[in-house]
Amino acid sequence: ITSFFAFIFVFTTVRKKYLPRPIEFLLLLPVVAGLSYWFITAPAPRFAHAQFWLLSMGTALILLSNYHRHLSDRKFIIVVCVVFLVANYKFIGDMALRCSRINCLSISTTGFHPIKIDPLVEETTLSGETLYVPVKGSMCWDSPLPCTPYFNPKLRTRIEGMLESGFTVKSVDGEK
Numbered sequence: 436i437t438s439f440f441a442f443i444f445v446f447t448t449v450r451k452k453y454l455p456r457p458i459e460f461l462l463l464l465p466v467v468a469g470l471s472y473w474f475i476t477a478p479a480p481r482f483a484h485a486q487f488w489l490l491s492m493g494t495a496l497i498l499l500s501n502y503h504r505h506l507s508d509r510k511f512i513i514v515v516c517v518v519f520l521v522a523n524y525k526f527i528g529d530m531a532l533r534c535s536r537i538n539c540l541s542i543s544t545t546g547f548h549p550i551k552i553d554p555l556v557e558e559t560t561l562s563g564e565t566l567y568v569p570v571k572g573s574m575c576w577d578s579p580l581p582c583t584p585y586f587n588p589k590l591r592t593r594i595e596g597m598l599e600s601g602f603t604v605k606s607v608d609g610e611k
Contacts, residue, residue: 459500463493495522550577562591 466489473483480487495518503511520527555567555578567582569575575582580598583590587604594600 459497462497463490466490466493491522552577555579555582558586558588560590561588562595564591566590 466486469486470483470490473486499511499515499518502514506514551574553572553574553576554570556570558566558568560566564581566586567575567578567580568586569578569582569584573584575584581602589604590602591604592598592600593603
């Protein structure tokens, strides 16, 4: 959004030779259409984050493409760096606040943390299936299958011997 306002500022204050050609605004047409659709259907910001970024990038690209024609390479690189910093100042500030010394040091550099495994006990259903049940708590975590925190002795596989068929609590003999 910042680069959009920077573009408007430059557009209204610079000489005519720096103004973009009308064809360049076609770059912004899909973004503006997307923002219009978002505003009509679901105007919550969480549904339009990408559109805001695309609007910012599109206006920055139009601004930079027009300045590139009129500046030397050295000056153009400086302008690109300034536009990048201005367009991303909020993001950079948010990351600096989120990444306090404590949070940045707690990031794992060796991969994922090991998954917890609770102690299990084997229980057998009336149909003869062996299920793993956590000793305490209601989480199976990374336990072997089949595991359930809520053991039901009437539980059985839908097709005998095939774990992938799923489970049911209906009895085989029709008993209740």
